Amino acid sequence: MVELDVVLDDLAAESAELDRLVAALPAADWSRATPAEGWTVAHQIAHLAWTDQASVLAATDPEAFARQLQTALDNPSGFVDEGAAEGAVLPPAELLLVWREGRDELTKALRAVPPGDKVAWFGPPMSPTSMATARIMETWAHGQDVFEALEVHRTPSERLRHVAHLAVRTRDFAHLLNNRKPPTTEFRVELVAPDRTIWSWGPEDATQRVTGTALDFCLLATQRRHRDDTDVEAVGADAHAWLDIIQAFAGVPGPGRRPKADPTAGPKAGSEADPKAENG
Template structure:
């Protein structure tokens, strides 16, 4: 597998671990931005998701999507147990990814994706739920250029986003250019040069909109054209609101 990608995934794990590990039990029990979920629920969800990831990576996807796997076991009462469970499950799924080739298929949801794409999705989920945890803890997150993986999957998932929400595209996606500024000031672009419609702004805000952590109206993203407007309405970098996010 891609050592850089998996290194970035491990780094996102550690950033979130460093945030939540020293927090008091009171903060772990604080409501998060997800209705009905505390900070502990956020980490527990990541633990359950990593357990599902390990099943998928080891050829046992049928145990996830056809057997009532979700929402997983009950939330442990002790935050220390929640954290240790997540540490163990993420280590196991990372180890399984390191053992596979980047192009090896992993069955997830409706069909297969490459192991590289699967690892990217794991990073996206960790980062997105990490934002919820930072908000709950009252700490401002610091974005890094690791979010390029989130920006990429947000763009690549646009056909699925339109299809799954039954929204008709005003124009082919080939007519869209995405021009983003990374946290370090680099230019990240997606789509063809000279495309007639565009979305411009910071990668940080694009990633938040694509993971439904920020409303497009609250972002710095600027659209040109009806397709671009529609993209900000449907953008979603994960399967569905009822599946692991």
């Protein structure tokens, strides 16, 4: 429970940072377009609220969640959009309340999961701690779209470690989603943290290596940046190939964002950058 408590505290802090930003907005700014095509600030917050509610359902009523999962499988490209659109029409104050209440419900639901149990999800089942980590990832990623839409600088925090950790752990899952065989060898990942220390995963002597700043790695793993617009580098063919398909989220793969050097650059429909393809 200690580890879960720590992750839930970081989830609360990540949510609070975004909450402070949007709570101060005039109503008109909730309709401002974000880098995700067709999604406003309201869509981004509505999606977070929707996914929190889905997480609560998964943790408290597996049978009901199984029905929701089937709905998602029947409409893989539209059900996320529909959930966001439904919440986005709410008045900002009401939407903000729905999101806050859902966050509180999720914290209680994850604490109540029996030790050793896993919670079903749109991807592989997760422990309560892993699900809370996934919520940090998604809150950070969708928050990034909101911060960019409002042209507000966000200082990277140590909470990025959760996002990076999830991206590393889902390496094989990303390969399977792209109909590729996962590599058989471990990778070494070394990232420069916001405090300039090094976060690392994998054997020190691994020949397949990934390096860069934690911020750019997380932007790439959540498909908020094209690989060409990050400082993330790879050594080894398998590591290079991974960076082309890396994703920290559970949804179907999306094409991501075009490089900024592309004169037609912008988010593509169906990408996590949109975030159409993402299911948390």
